[in-house]
Amino acid sequence: MQLIGMMDSPFVRRVAISMAVLGMPFEHRSVSVFRHFDQFRQINPVVKAPTFIDDDGTQLIDSSLILDYLDHCVAPQARLMPQDSAARRRALHFIGFALAACEKSVQIVYERNLRPPEKQHGPWLDRVHTQLAAAYQTLEQGVAGVGAQSWLCGDRLMQPDITVAVAWRFTQHGLPDAIDPGRYPALTALSRRAEALPEFAGAPLE
Incomplete structure (x- = not known):
């Protein structure tokens, strides 16, 4: 199995971490949709990360679809979805709001890094910042209600924990001025706990 894409994408990283938790060995190919566009297009003409290639050559795209497939490759008791x-x-619920936070973070990063300042649309950026804050406020309330000693859906790490932690780390790394971690202590604690795990350390945010 192969996973194509850079770990600076939260969507690639959530798949890589999930595969490690599931005990699935894979080859990671760090191909960028920006710097290696032509190379990526040779692999997948859509040039979308993550791209997953199964052992029989079948390609899957979209992290949630990839993870749904992988979850059904293991025994029910080992799956990352309840x-x-x-x-x-x-x-x-947790995954949806975490993915929304990823999406809004990516939009802000792209707007800041790919558009010249004079072409950035301030009102649109303000709206996306508002949506990002709302996503994390919703997640903060949910995570705080669980308690520091539990994972979000029980006594073991599962997909909502992975996705929420990956989203939070991505935003804090890529947009350190956008979301004040002091206002989100439960998310900060969950992220710290998850990032200390070997499966997270083995898929560092590049």
Whole structure:
């Protein structure tokens, strides 16, 4: 199995960490959608990260679709998504808001780094910052309600923990001035706890 993309993408990183937690060996190919566009296009004409290539050559794109497939490659008790309907709904709540935070963070990073200052649209950036803060406020409330000694959906690390922690680390790394960690102590604690795990350390944010 191969995972194509850079670890500075939260979407690539959540897949890499999840595969490590699931005990799935894979080859990681650090190909950038920007710096290596033509090389990436030879692998996947859509040039989308992450791109996952299974052992039979089948390509999957979109981190959530990749993770859904991988979760069904292991025994039910080892899966990273809960099987119980109510617990699964809770997991999807956390994952949805974390992915929204990733999306809004990426939009701000792209606007800042790819557009000249005179072409950046201030009102749109303000709106995206508001959406980003709202996503993290929702997550902060949910994480705080769980307690520092538990994971978000039980007594073991699962997909909502991975995705929330990856999102938070990405925003803090890429946009250190956007979200004050002092206002989100529960998220900060969850991130610190997750990033100390070997599966996270083995997929460092580049």
